[in-house]
Amino acid sequence: MQDNHSYSAPALTLRGLHFQTPDRGQDKLVRCIRGRIYDVAVDVRRGSPTYGQWVGTELSAENGNQLFVPIGFAHGFLTLEPDCEVTYKCSDTYAPQNDGGIRWDSVGIDWPMPGDTTPELSDKDKVQPTLAEFDSPFAYDGRPLAPLS
Structure with a gap:
C-alpha cells in the first residue's frame, strides 16, 4: 500500500517506537539500504503472553x-x-489520526550504544508514553512473538 524511505544523517539517531492503531494498523517490512541499523519490534498486543517483549537485529545494506x-x-x-537510509513497505497508508x-x-x-x-530523538519521540502508561488498542491474535534466527 505504501513505501516509506527514511534518512538519518547522524549515527545514534533513534526513531520509534511507532505503530498505527486499528483500524489503520500497518504490517511493515523493513530494510536498510545504506549504512547499518539496529531494528526492533515490540509486542504491544493486549493479552499476549509475550506483551512487552522485543526482538532486535542488525540490518545493513551489506547483509541485505x-x-x-x-x-x-x-x-x-x-x-x-x-548516513543511514531505511525503506519499509507498509500494508496501509499513513493515517495521522492513528499515529502512536x-x-x-x-x-x-x-x-x-554506550551506556x-x-x-x-525527534520531538515526537521525546514525549511518547512509557509502556507502563500505554493502554494498548491491539488485541492478541494467538500468534506468539517468535525469536529471530
Missing part, C-alpha cells in the same frame, strides 16, 4: 536482511553509523 513487523507490534531503529508510539527507553531494549549516550 529484512525484518517483518506485524500489526500489534511497535517498531523502532537505531542508526549505527552516519511508546518511549524507546521504557521497554528494556538492549540498544547497542551514557542519549540518542538523537
Whole structure:
C-alpha cells in the first residue's frame, strides 16, 4: 500500500517506537539500504503472553536482511553509523489520526550504544508514553512473538 524511505544523517539517531492503531494498523517490512541499523519490534498486543517483549537485529545494506513487523507490534531503529537510509513497505497508508508510539527507553531494549549516550530523538519521540502508561488498542491474535534466527 505504501513505501516509506527514511534518512538519518547522524549515527545514534533513534526513531520509534511507532505503530498505527486499528483500524489503520500497518504490517511493515523493513530494510536498510545504506549504512547499518539496529531494528526492533515490540509486542504491544493486549493479552499476549509475550506483551512487552522485543526482538532486535542488525540490518545493513551489506547483509541485505529484512525484518517483518506485524500489526500489534511497535517498531523502532537505531542508526549505527552516519548516513543511514531505511525503506519499509507498509500494508496501509499513513493515517495521522492513528499515529502512536511508546518511549524507546521504557521497554528494556538492549540498544547497542554506550551506556551514557542519549540518542538523537525527534520531538515526537521525546514525549511518547512509557509502556507502563500505554493502554494498548491491539488485541492478541494467538500468534506468539517468535525469536529471530
